[in-house]
Amino acid sequence: MGGAFNTSTPIYIQLGDRINHQIIRGELLPGDKLPSVREMAVQAGVNPNTVQRTYRELERMEIVESRRGQGTFVTENEDILVKLREQLKEMHISHFVGDMKMMGYTENEMINGLRHYLDVNREEDGLS
Amino acid sequence: MGGAFNTSTPIYIQLGDRINHQIIRGELLPGDKLPSVREMAVQAGVNPNTVQRTYRELERMEIVESRRGQGTFVTENEDILVKLREQLKEMHISHFVGDMKMMGYTENEMINGLRHYLDVNREEDGLS
DNA sequence: AACAGTGTATTATGCTACTAGTACACTAGA
């Protein structure tokens, strides 16, 4: 069991997100081998086919490279990983700003709201 | 047609979000009548049943009140609307922070990233 | 050559959520 998945988003997407986060955080380095399709399926408690779909997506994004008979590896092209980190950051910020603007919040309210939230929740970090 | 919907999220959710935003921004006031199920369906270009599902959800959240034979109205209970605004704000900030933390960003990076994004995109606001 | 481990492809099945169509129930007003 690799932790539960959210039912509102496809598993293959969530699994891909997890792997992306591991890469971005440096827990998976360029050239590292990912668990085989079958092993990852056991670890995550999902069907091998679902894992394969995740790997296929990641390969399409050029984040990993699959070699038949050998396994699936994190790309050695660090540029792509740097860009991935920036893209995801930009995407999340953009979504956040878009949502807040739709609700009528000003830019100052966003920044102050974020600051305030971080202050209040600073100590309660490692909760479940 | 009231603008396109995203295919990755249920229409009834997106429609509910739109209405919530209108309320929060004050474009819909307490006691205001919403378009009838059928009229809203035409406006939004969706099935009346989808609209009804949206209205049902909003009623469950006590944001609107449906009166058979009369219509659907924004609640007169302003406390709920104030709380709604706060809840949505908190929710979006919380999601944002959670996502950024998962990617390994520090709190300072979040705030600076947000500031930088707002600076860069300040003039390009009213784009399509 | 044989084998084990790997990725890939195919087909079928069940499930769930969303959407659509249609009919019913209630209210207000003419």
Add this chain to the structure above:
DNA sequence: TCTAGTGTACTAGTAGCATAATACACTGTT
């Protein structure tokens, strides 16, 4: 009473997702 406008309920169709089972293709090792 009738009618138009409203919310509500029911049934069915559709699509995407996850699973399952199986077979194939390639690589490295023995």
